[in-house]
Amino acid sequence: MASTTGNAFNTTLFKRLLSFTRPYRGTYYFVAISAILLAVVAIGMPYLIKVAIDDHIIPREFDGFTGVIMMMIGVLAADVILQLSFIFYANWLGQQVIRDLRLKLFNHMLNFKMKYFDTSAVGKLVTRAVSDIETIASIFSEGLFVIISDLLKMVVVLGFMAYSSWQLTLITLAVMPFLLYATRLFQKAMKTAFEEVRNQVSNLNSFVQERVTGMKIVQIFNRERVEYEEFKEINNKHRKAWVKTVWYNSIFFPIAEMASSIVIGLIVYIGVVMNIGAEVKMVEIGTIVMFIDLSQKLFRPLRQIADKFNTLQMGMVAANRVFKILDTDAQIEDQGELIASDLKGAIEFKNVDFAYVENELVLKNLNFKVQPGETVAIVGATGAGKSTIINLLSRFYEINAGEILIDSASSKAYDLQSLRSQIAVVLQDVFLFADTIFNNITLQNPEITEEDVIKAAKKIGVHKFIKSLPNGYQYNVKERGVMLSSGQRQLIAFLRAYVSNPSILVLDEATSSIDAYSEQLIQDATDIITKGRTSIVIAHRLATIKKADKIIVMDAGEIVEIGTHSELLEKEGGYYKNLYEVQFLQQEVA
Known part of the structure; x- marks a missing residue:
């Protein structure tokens, strides 16, 4: 099995993980469809706000305004229901997958040779079977489907923006290459950082498990201070690994916010400039407001995708570790066909x-x-x-x-x-x-x-x-x-x-x-x-x-x-x- 180390994303590992969703295909497709519908609903509210401003508020024409408000309520209700269904069933699917994966892992470990346990730290095996598999659940609840949903929203929003005003769309896209490049660098850096975090978590679990089990020896030989200092060093390495992820986040997200603010400013400025001196308005006020809203719906998913990709990668790192154990061929050969019953005992x-x-x-x-x-x-x-x-x-x-x-x-x-x-x-x-x-x-x-x-x-x-x-x-x-x-x-x-x-x-x-x-x-x-x-x-x-x-x-x-x-x-x-x-x-x- 290919390792995820050094790669931003490992499709082979990801496909293998997705194979665990096969028994729950109905739920899987339902969540996917919910993601598509959420993308469609995303443009409903900005468009209705545009209609309300351009067709009713500015011309003071209030016939049909109530109907627009009712449609807004309907879109809001649809968004709430879809979000509820999406979040619940994505999490439900994740829990089903990790239940099956944990059972498979534990059953695999039950049949290992004693030699495997002689050379493997108990704390690390516990980490694989408990916290690593729990991390995999976040791939489904916070990673995969959220990323799919956000990508679909971006495609739908971008398409609608281009249809409404290609000029304002180009302005919106002006900073996109820079932001995409920054996002790519961020993902690669976080991948390496999360690998280090999982290593340090395993070391912590292994150390604590062994010392708690052998506490009598620790106290008999007065090693409390020595073990404390060693634990402090391991704990410090764990802190440093996490601080590195915090550092990357603290750099990326302000940059993303700054890019978003620049786009809003450009939309307002260019929109006003396009209307100065024009006999016929090039851009309606409602369209400018709609583009401000849509630009946020475009950039917010991009920022979330970077964040959720972190979650996805952390889950992939955990999955890689779990599959390494599943791929370990350490079982005693069991191909015998004789059934041992009532042996004489020779x-x-x-x-x-x-x-x-x-x-x-x-x-x-x-x-x-x-x-x-x-x-x-x-x-x-x-x-x-x-x-x-x-x-x-x-x-x-x-x-x-x-x-x-x-x-x-x-x-x-x-x-x-x-x-x-x-x-x-x-x-x-x-x-x-x-x-x-x-x-x-x-x-x-x-x-x-x-x-x-x-x-x-x-x-x-x-x-x-x-x-x-x-x-x-x-x-x-x-x-x-x-x-x-x-x-x-x-x-x-x-x-x-x-x-x-x-x-x-x-x-x-x-x-x-x-x-x-x-x-x-x-x-x-x-x-x-x-x-x-x-x-x-x-x-x-x-x-x-x-x-x-x-x-x-x-x-x-x-x-x-x-x-x-x-x-x-x-x-x-x-x-x-x-x-x-x-x-x-x-x-x-x-």
Whole structure:
């Protein structure tokens, strides 16, 4: 897609945006017709004023004057009705378009690979989905149709002026080339300025979002002053970008007003001069008055077009940013036709290589098998690649080489949604939405009833804890679950995984900063939800490791040992034995 940067206007981008109006063609054409009628009505009032002055007021001939007044009222009423219809339906169309565009954008983002979110600032994505799309609405409400309406008014007014008096028309047009040139320069300058404004808005949103999210770290490390100074600098850049647009406006609009005033003066002067010494008046007084009015109707739209073109360009800049995301091909390939239902749970990694960053492998030639119903513990130092296995199993990332088999079929052969519905993941960093506990457990799945949730909660031993909270299962945990402790959030995550009844369960069972009571609940919950189903556990507790049917020991992205707890302890100088003696044995003694 062509960029709008550096161009005054991008027709390809504009046509693409207009394609979103197709479902609302009736409204689109109605607004367009209203714009045409407004242009016609624009000359009605000046002409009727001319008739009133030349045919009735100056000759003091008042027969039919009432009829002229009634026609003025009729033209005024028509103008009001057309303006009302035009403004309402132009805005209505804009809101329909941005609703559809925002839904399309959000749906597109929902299917991005995790890698895209790893490298994209959350604040900027929020800007695209909210404020940028809101800016696009102004293209329809304040930009496109207003410009069309004003252009039509100018054409109709100019044509009528030429028909009424070509001499006065030439006078009116004398300053037009200068004004058109100034308008063109203004549009180009504003295009660049608005691009900078949108960049600074994105930077502001990204900065504020990150600092608010990480406020605890900011305050713990006494970075309030540092962050304030950095924000002040970003905010100052935003101010400078906006001041530049104000500067351009402050130059252009006085020039446009001055040109308009010069034209009025010339019309009056030349009109009077044309009548001096003439036996027959070359120009009627009413015509001079009409031309003064018509010249304003000619120059006012020109000034408004420049202003509205700013709005249009700002919307186009926003549209360009939104379409860049829509054109981003960052989705996981989903061409599998197998429907994953009631999987046995057999898993096999065959010669798997994976890198988050090109040429920096995190997993190297990984090979292991997990039998149906087996519990496999994965242990190793931080950075060994344990969590990466979780990400690859659920196809959050694409592997660089090798193959991942589930029930003897490639994971790519499965329909992605059905595959993920059979895999439940409990991560170390539990994420809860600002919603009730019940909704955080079911994730709005209508097939999971409150009775199912309560039954599962009782089975894994968390029902008592939930009922102790105000409103029980309807307790709102607020953003990211801040109203709960880390242990309580972990228990909610266990329950969420359990009620989904997965064929394969993946657990990152970290218990750092968790009290002994919560840790015991988590241990009991782990025993219950792993029973009878294939489970992969990134193990942090010796109790879990001992109970595993198989232990995979990893180091630097490679499997160094595989076996049971007792088998691995028998290996003299083994990696697991050393890890056990240094780390896990302390837990057992404690």
